Amino acid sequence: MSVNALYDYKFEPRDKVENFHGMQLLYVYWPHHLMYCSPFAMLVQPDMTFGAFVDEVLKPATADHPDAPQADFLAAEWQLNGEPFTPDASATLKDCGIDHKSMLTVTTKGLDGIAGSAS
Amino acid sequence: MVVKNKKLNLKDKYQYLTRDMAWEPTYQKKKDIFPDEDFEGIKITDWSQWEDPFRLTMDAYWKYQAEKEKKLYAIFDAFAQNNGHQNISDARYVNALKLFLSGVSPLEHAAFQGYAKVGRQFSGAGARVACQMQAIDELRHSQTQQHAMSHYNKHFNGLHDAAHMHDRVWFLSVPKSFFDDARSAGPFEFLTAISFSFEYVLTNLLFVPFMSGAAYNGDMATVTFGFSAQSDEARHMTLGLEVIKFILEQHEDNVPIVQRWIDKWFWRGFRLLSLVGMMMDYMLPNKVMSWAEAWEVYYEQNGGALFKDLERYGIRPPKYQDIANDAKHHVSHQAWSTFYQYSQATNFHTWMPEKEEMDWLSEKYPDTFDKYYRPRFEHWAKEHAEGRRFYNNTLPQLCQVCQIPTIFTEKEDPTALSHRQIVHEGERYHFCSDGCCDIFKHEPEKYVQAWLPVHQIYQGNCEGGDVETVVSKYYHINIGEDNFEYIGSPDHKRWLSIKGKSSDTKADSAKQDAA
Numbered sequence: 224m225s226v227n228a229l230y231d232y233k234f235e236p237r238d239k240v241e242n243f244h245g246m247q248l249l250y251v252y253w254p255h256h257l258m259y260c261s262p263f264a265m266l267v268q269p270d271m272t273f274g275a276f277v278d279e280v281l282k283p284a285t286a287d288h289p290d291a292p293q294a295d296f297l298a299a300e301w302q303l304n305g306e307p308f309t310p311d312a313s314a315t316l317k318d319c320g321i322d323h324k325s326m327l328t329v330t331t332k333g334l335d336g337i338a339g340s341a342s
Numbered sequence: 343m344v345v346k347n348k349k350l351n352l353k354d355k356y357q358y359l360t361r362d363m364a365w366e367p368t369y370q371k372k373k374d375i376f377p378d379e380d381f382e383g384i385k386i387t388d389w390s391q392w393e394d395p396f397r398l399t400m401d402a403y404w405k406y407q408a409e410k411e412k413k414l415y416a417i418f419d420a421f422a423q424n425n426g427h428q429n430i431s432d433a434r435y436v437n438a439l440k441l442f443l444s445g446v447s448p449l450e451h452a453a454f455q456g457y458a459k460v461g462r463q464f465s466g467a468g469a470r471v472a473c474q475m476q477a478i479d480e481l482r483h484s485q486t487q488q489h490a491m492s493h494y495n496k497h498f499n500g501l502h503d504a505a506h507m508h509d510r511v512w513f514l515s516v517p518k519s520f521f522d523d524a525r526s527a528g529p530f531e532f533l534t535a536i537s538f539s540f541e542y543v544l545t546n547l548l549f550v551p552f553m554s555g556a557a558y559n560g561d562m563a564t565v566t567f568g569f570s571a572q573s574d575e576a577r578h579m580t581l582g583l584e585v586i587k588f589i590l591e592q593h594e595d596n597v598p599i600v601q602r603w604i605d606k607w608f609w610r611g612f613r614l615l616s617l618v619g620m621m622m623d624y625m626l627p628n629k630v631m632s633w634a635e636a637w638e639v640y641y642e643q644n645g646g647a648l649f650k651d652l653e654r655y656g657i658r659p660p661k662y663q664d665i666a667n668d669a670k671h672h673v674s675h676q677a678w679s680t681f682y683q684y685s686q687a688t689n690f691h692t693w694m695p696e697k698e699e700m701d702w703l704s705e706k707y708p709d710t711f712d713k714y715y716r717p718r719f720e721h722w723a724k725e726h727a728e729g730r731r732f733y734n735n736t737l738p739q740l741c742q743v744c745q746i747p748t749i750f751t752e753k754e755d756p757t758a759l760s761h762r763q764i765v766h767e768g769e770r771y772h773f774c775s776d777g778c779c780d781i782f783k784h785e786p787e788k789y790v791q792a793w794l795p796v797h798q799i800y801q802g803n804c805e806g807g808d809v810e811t812v813v814s815k816y817y818h819i820n821i822g823e824d825n826f827e828y829i830g831s832p833d834h835k836r837w838l839s840i841k842g843k844s845s846d847t848k849a850d851s852a853k854q855d856a857a
Contacts, residue, residue, distance in 0.1 A: 224783065224784045224785065225785065225786070225787060226785045226787045226788050227381060227382055227383065227528070227785075228381070229377070229378065229381050232787050232788075233787060234787060234790060234791040235790075235791070236767075236769045236790040236791065237790070237791050237792060237793060237794070237797070238769070238794065238797045238801075239769065242801050243800060243801055244801075244802065246800070248797065248800065250739045250772065252759065252761065254757075254758060254759075255757060257679075257714075257718070257751075257757070257759075258679075258683075258718055258721070258722075258732075259683075259734060259736075260676065260679050260680040260683060260734070260738060260747055260749045261680070261738040261739050261747035261748045261749045261759065262738070262739040262748060262759070262761065263736040263737070263738070263739065264736070264737045264738060264739045264740070264796050264797075264800070265736065265737075266800045283735075284735070284736040287730075287732060289721070304763060304770070305763065322770075323770070324769070324770035324771075324772070325770065326739075326761075326763060326770075326772065336717075337717045337718055337721045338717040338721075339717075340713065340714055340715075340716075340717040340718065341714065341756075341757035342714070342715075342717055342718035342721070
């Protein structure tokens with residue numbers, strides 16, 4: 224469907240990748256850890272390696288959670304935009320197929336949040 | 343010449359001052375005078391069928407409103423002279439006013455603009471006059487709310503720049519974009535959105551919590567504003583119902599269009615009210631009722647009766663109503679969690695509920711609070727007590743439509759987020775729910791251009807790349823005064839000194855932590 228308007232109603236999407244000065248957006252959802260209220264929105268370099276992303280971006284973001292010390296993210300179960308995904312720590316995000324505004328879901332089996340409450 | 347009957351009777355007066363203000367144009371086409379009336383597809387066959395909800399004329403309107411203003415401002419004066427702010431239940435309450443002043447009062451102003459605009463667009467004089475009067479009401483509400491709360495600005499932080507913050511602060515894009523969506527729609531959608539879905543169906547869930555909250559917490563200035571607005575609100579609600587019945591009675595082709603608007607604006611209103619839910623359950627030191635109870639009374643019961651009544655027009659209850667009804671057990675906790683962890687970027691303080699308040703929440707939310715939320719809150723309280731007050735230092739993903747972080751969970755599984763994603767013309771978009779995703783899919787052009795605060799920060803459009811600069815320079819939030827934890831804040835200390843108590847060590851360590 225499209226907007227019912229008085230004139231030709233067409234606008235550029237405001238969040239195209241070229242507006243992010245060489246960077247791109249990446250969302251990360253860690254299920255059963257709702258202490259972080261929503262998926263994270265992260266600004267990342269497309270040519271950083273997946274391993275660097277986990278160490279330099281994801282780990283600091285999740286460090287305050289009591290489950291963080293036990294979370295082995297690289298060995299966890301991943302999804303990219305809802306599809307099963309096997310990360311390669313040495314490949315760049317771009318080469319992993321992670322494009323602008325993609326969402327990663329990382330499930331750490333056996334870790335179910337604060338007192339098992341999915342928090 | 344002597345005129346015998348100088349005074350018109352009420353009926354004549356009404357006729358002259360409303361319907362008689364219209365005429366059939368002779369040298370201009372009606373379509374050129376009212377160019378916005380048709381494009382939405384709504385068919386009006388006979389504007390004279392419009393029943394004015396209140397046979398109120400302008401002169402009577404001015405007289406009533408002037409009387410009310412006189413009383414209202416007398417009470418504001420007395421409140422200020424008697425240092426009324428010292429008699430509230432607790433200074434945590436003032437944070438509800440900060441939310442109201444930056445989140446709701448600017449909407450009253452947006453409503454004024456919206457009604458002034460659509461009041462020009464209808465060819466029916468009755469509808470034009472009703473919209474014109476509501477426009478003036480809304481302007482009055484925006485002003486009197488600011489006057490009611492201005493006294494608090496002298497004694498507490500965070501109230502100093504509400505209009506500026508409304509345009510910029512991340513979470514205030516939620517109410518702002520709601521009204522921008524309505525005001526950029528056609529005149530009939532605007533009335534369905536604001537007069538019907540918001541004013542008629544949901545307004546009790548906004549006004550009752552805030553105004554009863556004020557009464558329960560000793561805030562006489564805001565309560566008095568509430569009384570002064572009450573008769574206006576009653577008129578607005580009546581207009582909301584009249585609008586919907588009038589449109590539906592005019593032509594059967596209008597039914598599916600109106601149904602879609604009801605679906606959309608119920609969902610948008612329900613999402614917006616998450617902010618009120620958390621205010622009610624968490625920000626009022628003296629509780630009125632729980633958000634779940636308010637939703638049951640004002641939506642499930644009253645709304646249920648309304649939609650039963652509208653059945654004869656072929657209208658069904660809003661889509662995803664079942665999701666909304668179930669969410670009454672969750673949304674206030676989810677919203678408060680969000681504000682608690684991003685309090686470094688809010689114009690009000692947050693805190694963890696005290697023990698008695700946690701017990702109240704357990705009692706009011708027997709199926710959800712202890713299971714899903716208490717462990718999180720007790721963990722945060724413990725962290726805070728040990729000098730590690732929790733803040734989330736990574737920005738959240740926002741819903742492309744309601745602009746709330748994607749914090750809401752599945753009806754069938756409250757441990758999983760109800761996140762949705764689609765690709766539209768090569769771009770990825772993310773949503774908090776099917777409700778918001780459906781709204782996008784119907785009018786993608788409207789939402790691809792959404793000004794999402796998180797993405798704007800990352801694009802470098804908010805005067806800085808780090809949260810601290812954005813918060814202080816772009817938002818005008820005074821760091822260490824307006825934001826962060828309540829315990830140990832300047833507001834908290836001021837309150838303790840008003841009450842003749844000194845701040846304790848917990849407060850001092852919390853302040854250090856925040857700094």
